[in-house]
């Protein structure tokens with residue numbers, strides 16, 4: 001079933017002032033565990049193929065593109081690489097992208113981008129090495145469905161679609177003189193981080209979205225008219241009535257979507273990380289974004305704006321840019337839904353431990369769940385704690401896989 005235009009999540013973000021880009025980069029080549037592939041839909045000379053001059057701030061920030069289009073593609077592909085290093089899938093993830101000139105924008109706010117799964121799937125038969133869905137009669141976005149099934153459930157269709165607002169670069173009536181920033185690290189004043197926006201949008205396509213019609217509470221139906229649950233709603237709870245969304249009536253779900261502070265994520269991997277949050281937690285769960293009245297395109301498919309880590313940073317998958325976004329529980333949300341079934345405790349159970357030091361330096365580092373392969377064959381795995389200043393030298397043919405529990409500090413060279 002095609003979802004183009006149906007379940008796309010979009011968001012209206014206030015004009016951010018100071019922005020900090022996410023906290024993970026590898027300063028040496030590694031092998032991605034998922035291969036996210038861009039498919040550019042723009043026409044020659046437009047959007048991702050613009051032949052306009054490169055933006056000076058992005059060039060100064062390290063983007064090597066010789067044209068604006070090259071800068072945009074470089075930035076988009078950085079975001080794809082980032083998720084590729086964090087995710088685990090044997091099936092390439094095809095991401096269709098375009099830049100649109102008709103998205104909402106005025107002098108103070110804009111829809112920066114929108115994204116979602118291109119097709120959704122339920123009740124598949126797995127290929128070798130794959131699995132049937134953990135929940136029957138339950139929609140999954142294609143990228144996630146493919147990952148679990150270990151096959152391409154819709155070979156003729158891309159997995160994710162994402163559209164970015166190019167008026168931000170082109171129109172002074174859109175956020176004034178603010179333009180996109182296409183480089184890594186903090187976006188300078190007067191710019192919006194394209195890479196961080198892309199990271200956020202791709203996550204929606206990884207299934208940080210519900211397919212329920214929030215205005216009515218109705219589930220998305222099959223072509224035959226049968227309403228099905230979706231994998232995201234399996235972990236949505238309304239704490240005031242102690243019910244999860246699959247067990248609600250349509251009207252209960254409709255009410256729950258605007259039940260501020262009582263709409264919660266109850267997935268076990270997220271709940272295990274509650275100690276990493278300083279706000280946005282209640283009743284032993286994490287609060288989801290449920291403003292009243294409903295905000296189409298933003299409600300439910302984001303964490304609540306209150307969610308903060310122990311240093312007061314907000315979460316990447318909140319509805320608005322804050323300038324201090326981190327990934328503290330979003331990895332675990334993805335893990336609850338079936339991405340990266342590699343948890344820290346799984347690693348701790350490994351028979352052999354490899355003493356690995358980290359290529360990362362900085363702060364806020366936690367247990368890293370690491371497995372090491374040589375030419376595709378596992379040679380060791382285990383858990384280690386990364387601390388500042390340590391280094392690992394990887395020889396040709398080796399790659400390191402990071403588990404879902406991994407947290408990285410800021411790399412001082414790039415600010416990521």
Ligand SMILES: [Zn+2]
Pocket residue numbers: 009010011200204302318319
């Ligand atoms: Zn969003």
